Amino acid sequence: MLRYIIGRLLSILLTFFVVSVIVFLMMHSVPGGPFDGNDMPVSDAVKAKLNASLGLDKPLYEQYLRYMWGVLHFDFGVPFQSPGETVTELLARAWPPSLILGGSGVLIGAPLGILMGMAAAMRRNTWFDYVVSAFSTLGLTIPVFVISMMLIMVFSVWLNWLPAGGWEKPYSWILPITAYAAVPMATYARYTRSAMLDVMNKPFVTVLRAKGLSERRIIFQHVLRNAALPLVTVFLPMFIGTATGSIFVEAMFRVPGLGAYFVSSITLRDYPLEMSLILMITMMFCVAYLISDIVYALLNPRIRFGGKS
Amino acid sequence: MPLVDIQNLHVSFPQHEGLVQAVRGMSLAIEPGESVGIVGESGSGKSVTCMAALRLLRQPPSRITADRLILDGVDMLKASRNDLARVRGKVASMVFQDPMSAFDPVFTIGHQIVETIRAHTDASLSTAKEQAVALLDRVRIKSPVSILNSYPHQLSGGMLQRAMIAMALSCRPKILFADEPTTALDVTIQAQILVLIKELQAELGMGLVMVTHDLGVVAETVDRVVVMYGGRVMEEGPVQAIFDDPRHPYTRALLNSIPGRTPGKQRLTEIAGQSPNPVNPPSGCPFHPRCAVALPDCATTAPATRPIGPGRAAACWGLQ
Numbered sequence: 001m002l003r004y005i006i007g008r009l010l011s012i013l014l015t016f017f018v019v020s021v022i023v024f025l026m027m028h029s030v031p032g033g034p035f036d037g038n039d040m041p042v043s044d045a046v047k048a049k050l051n052a053s054l055g056l057d058k059p060l061y062e063q064y065l066r067y068m069w070g071v072l073h074f075d076f077g078v079p080f081q082s083p084g085e086t087v088t089e090l091l092a093r094a095w096p097p098s099l100i101l102g103g104s105g106v107l108i109g110a111p112l113g114i115l116m117g118m119a120a121a122m123r124r125n126t127w128f129d130y131v132v133s134a135f136s137t138l139g140l141t142i143p144v145f146v147i148s149m150m151l152i153m154v155f156s157v158w159l160n161w162l163p164a165g166g167w168e169k170p171y172s173w174i175l176p177i178t179a180y181a182a183v184p185m186a187t188y189a190r191y192t193r194s195a196m197l198d199v200m201n202k203p204f205v206t207v208l209r210a211k212g213l214s215e216r217r218i219i220f221q222h223v224l225r226n227a228a229l230p231l232v233t234v235f236l237p238m239f240i241g242t243a244t245g246s247i248f249v250e251a252m253f254r255v256p257g258l259g260a261y262f263v264s265s266i267t268l269r270d271y272p273l274e275m276s277l278i279l280m281i282t283m284m285f286c287v288a289y290l291i292s293d294i295v296y297a298l299l300n301p302r303i304r305f306g307g308k309s
Numbered sequence: 310m311p312l313v314d315i316q317n318l319h320v321s322f323p324q325h326e327g328l329v330q331a332v333r334g335m336s337l338a339i340e341p342g343e344s345v346g347i348v349g350e351s352g353s354g355k356s357v358t359c360m361a362a363l364r365l366l367r368q369p370p371s372r373i374t375a376d377r378l379i380l381d382g383v384d385m386l387k388a389s390r391n392d393l394a395r396v397r398g399k400v401a402s403m404v405f406q407d408p409m410s411a412f413d414p415v416f417t418i419g420h421q422i423v424e425t426i427r428a429h430t431d432a433s434l435s436t437a438k439e440q441a442v443a444l445l446d447r448v449r450i451k452s453p454v455s456i457l458n459s460y461p462h463q464l465s466g467g468m469l470q471r472a473m474i475a476m477a478l479s480c481r482p483k484i485l486f487a488d489e490p491t492t493a494l495d496v497t498i499q500a501q502i503l504v505l506i507k508e509l510q511a512e513l514g515m516g517l518v519m520v521t522h523d524l525g526v527v528a529e530t531v532d533r534v535v536v537m538y539g540g541r542v543m544e545e546g547p548v549q550a551i552f553d554d555p556r557h558p559y560t561r562a563l564l565n566s567i568p569g570r571t572p573g574k575q576r577l578t579e580i581a582g583q584s585p586n587p588v589n590p591p592s593g594c595p596f597h598p599r600c601a602v603a604l605p606d607c608a609t610t611a612p613a614t615r616p617i618g619p620g621r622a623a624a625c626w627g628l629q
Contacts, residue, residue, distance in 0.1 A: 203410040206365055210405075211425045211476065212398030215390060222413050229415075301415055301460040 005294070012286040019282045020071075020275070024064050027274055034080045034269040054080070056271075067275060077272030081264060087276045090261070097167050098257035101249065104173075105180030106238055113185040114231070117192025122219060124197060132189055139186025148179040148252035165254035176253040180246050184238055191234055195227035202226075225299070232295050236288040240281065312484055312516050313339040313362065313401075316377035320354070320361045320540075322370050327588040331357040333540035333595075336614065341483060344510055344517040346527035346548070348563070349537035352584050355520045356406075358537075359486040363401055364393055381483055399429045402477035404506075406489040408469035412461035418469075419457030422476045429480040444475040448505060467498035471505065478509060484516035491526065503530055524567055528552060533620070536560050539585040539595025542614055546621030557623045559596045594626070602627055 033056065035047045042050070051057050055066060070077060076087035085093070113136070120132035139147075155175060156164035163172045199205065200223055208218045247259035258277070265274040297303040320332040332354040339345050347355040360366050361373050364385050378385045381400045383392060397403075405411045412421055422441040426432055432440065438457070445453035448471040461469060470490060477485060487506060491499035507530045510517045519531050527534050528548060535545040536559065544557035555561045565578040582599035585591055591598050597607035606612075606626045614624040 203405065203407065204413050207403075207405060207411045207473075208413065209365055210363060210397050210403040211428065212394045212396070212480075213424065213428050214394055217424075217428075222416070225415050226413065299415070301417075302462045 001294075001297070004297075005290070008290050008293070012283075012290065015286055016279070016282060020068060020279060021064070023275060023278050024067070025060070027269075027271055028060055028063075030266075030269070032269060034271070037268070067272070071276075071279065076276040079265070079273040080270045081268050081273070087272055090273070091258070091276075091280075094256060094258045094261060097255050098250065098259065100173065101176055101180055101255060101257060102246065103239070104177050105246075106184045108177065109181030109184030110188045110235060110238070112181070113188025113190075114192045116185070116189040117194075118196060118219075118224070120189065120193045121196035121200065124193075129193075132193070136186040136189040139182045140190070142182075143248070144179060144183060144246060145248040145252050147182050148176070148249055151175050151179055152252070165252070167253075167255050172253075176249050176255055179252070180249050187234070187238070188231070191231055192227065195230050196223055199223045199226040229296060229300055232299065233292050236292040236295075237285065240284050240288055310382070311338040312341045312343075312381055313337060313518075314377050314379040315358070315362060316375060318358065318361060318375040318378060319373070320357050320366065321372050322366075324588070329587045330590055331540055331587060332361065333590065334611075335537070335540065335542060337535060337542075339484065339516050339518065342514045342516055343533065344507075344519065344531040346519045346521060346531035346534045347537055348521060348524060348527050348534060350522055350584055352587060353537040354540035355537050356488050359403065359488055359518060359520055363397055363403060363486065364388070365397075365403070394428070398425055398477075398482065399480045400482060401484045401486065402480075402482040403486040403488060404470070404473055404477050404490045407493040408466050408473050409461070409493065411473050412469065414461055416460075417457065418459055418461065418464070418472050422457070422472070422479055425476050426479050440479065441475075444479055445472065447478075447509070448472070448475045450475070466494050467502065470494060470498075470502055474502075474506065474509070478513065478515075481513060482515060484518065485510070486518045486520070488520045489522070490519075492521075492523075499526075506530065524552075524563065536563065539590055540587070541595055541611070542622075542624060543596065544621075544623040544625075545614075546618070550618070550621060556617055556621070556628055557625050558600045558602050558627065560623075562599075562601075594624070 033047075033051065034054075035042055035050050048057070055063060058066075067077065074088070076091075079085070079087055079090055082090060116132050116136070120129040123129050152164045152175065155162045162175050163169075164175075166172045205218060205223065208222055247262060249255065250257040250259035261273060262277060264270065265277060315335065315337040318332050318335040318337075319330070321328050321330045323329070331352075335354065335358050337345070337347075337358065347358065349355045357366070361371075361375075362378065362380065362385065364373070366373065373386070375386060380396055383396050383400070385393070385396070388396065412418065419438065419441055422444065423434065423437040426437040426440055427434070430437075441457055442453045445456055450456050450468065450471055456464065456468065456472065464472070474490075485506075490506065491502050494502060503526060506517070506519075509515075517531065519526065521527060531548060533546065534548050534551050536543045536551070536557065538559050543559045544551065544555070551560060552564065555564050559580075562578070562580045566580060580599055585595045585598075591608075593609050593611050594600070594603075594607045595611075597603045600607065604626050610626075612624045612626045614622045615628075617623050617628055
């Protein structure tokens with residue numbers, strides 16, 4: 001197990017390196033630079049001066065090495081679009097709302113989805129199952145900004161129960177979190193239902209019935225435990241959405257999160273911020289998959305104990 | 310009163326091609342301690358009969374009807390979920406064809422045997438564990454404790470089938486349904502498992518239903534045999550009598566297709582034609598399209614099963 005984890009950590013480092021090179025090259029291959037915007041046109045001479053002050057006149061490999069050297073010392077640079085703070089400070093400011101939004105969205109949506117999927121699998125081909133299926137299909141197909149708009153219409157405009165946006169008071173979190181939870185809930189409902197049905201059709205479930213176990217024990221102990229295996233692999237990666245934030249939900253509800261910076265860092269050629277955000281996501285993906293693989297192995301004796309002894 | 314009393318059992322399930330009529334009027338009575346073999350080719354309805362007897366088929370989609378479906382006095386057609394759970398594993402157990410897929414892969418063998426014992430008795434965890442060790446010992450497993458702590462994927466098919474038998478017998482059932490228990494195993498292991506089942510049946514004095522397509526298995530393990538074809542009983546009687554003097558044309562054809570039964574004869578006789586289509590079974594006797602001695606009546610009306618000698622019965626117009 002330890003060997004496996006060390007191997008995985010090494011491969012994470014490699015991934016990290018490859019991603020950083022590719023992203024750096026792609027970022028700089030996009031035409032234009034940070035000072036080519038039309039809002040405040042600057043003369044070529046000024047532009048050259050500014051570029052030189054940020055080191056953008058240096059050859060690409062030098063820029064890359066300089067940036068990565070900083071990253072290794074946890075110095076992620078200064079965002080061009082907000083030069084009064086470092087990238088680290090910007091993350092410290094803008095990440096928490098995204099984390100709260102996405103984290104609670106997943107933490108609320110996933111368990112609800114799992115319960116819905118379980119209930120649907122146990123009552124398959126009944127009206128309840130069809131309602132859950134329809135509901136989860138809607139949750140996955142209606143764009144999240146439409147869901148957001150409907151929530152604002154109903155709860156803010158018509159009922160006037162909750163604010164239509166903002167992030168100052170915790171109760172203003174309710175609507176965006178609800179909107180955010182729709183996708184994890186729908187995804188989990190579908191996954192759980194199909195994972196449970198898949199297990200319920202296995203021959204060993206017939207054997208469990210033939211032994212005279214109660215249906216409850218069969219479902220909650222055996223089917224659920226087996227169905228949990230594929231679910232684990234979906235769960236952690238879903239949390240990564242909390243880093244990217246839902247750009248749409250944050251925009252709809254005016255949440256001062258990270259989502260907007262993903263877009264602006266690209267359109268403004270804000271190289272340090274763009275690079276930092278993508279490296280951060282890469283790291284989170286790698287760690288999330290590593291953790292879910294370890295949990296998977298812990299749940300699955302076939303991996304935990306290897307093959308035939 | 311027979312332990313198993315099945316009268317006029319019909320089982321069907323809707324499928325893509327139409328309604329599959331797997332069992333069409335099967336009757337079976339088994340006395341306590343009796344061993345019965347159900348033989349027939351694939352699709353003859355033998356496994357489905359056992360599954361239906363324990364109500365292990367999901368309803369819907371499958372449809373089960375019978376004049377009587379009684380196991381040890383319990384009307385299985387009217388039984389509630391709880392009643393069914395009490396009968397299964399306690400009164401009647403089942404051993405399945407493929408031991409590799411019969412255990413839950415994420416729990417140890419021991420866990421799965423212990424939970425069976427504890428589902429039917431008040432045994433404490435430690436008593437149940439002791440019983441499980443004794444059971445594995447009883448099915449001639451050499452190191453019971455290490456097998457109990459093993460996960461299914463760590464054991465061989467033969468070992469798993471032994472454990473499966475131990476689990477099925479853990480609550481001393483009055484009858485064991487063995488659904489092709491050796492089909493998925495190596496030939497060398499097959500004989501061992503059959504001997505084991507036969508010995509345990511005698512030891513525990515329980516009833517046994519051995520479902521198989523292998524007449525050799527039947528000859529070795531049971532007293533009475535029921536020959537099924539197209540979801541119906543063709544012939545039944547004591548094993549020896551049926552082997553010595555098969556009366557139904559299908560039984561005869563089946564015995565003629567066993568290698569080495571007719572001395573001097575080199576070529577095996579196959580049964581011409583194909584198994585009946587379960588969606589659209591032939592009218593009358595299901596065997597008549599392939600029967601060498603079919604009469605005009607055979608194509609129109611199905612013959613009832615009638616006695617044709619001591620302990621013997623057959624469903625054939627040619628014998629009446």
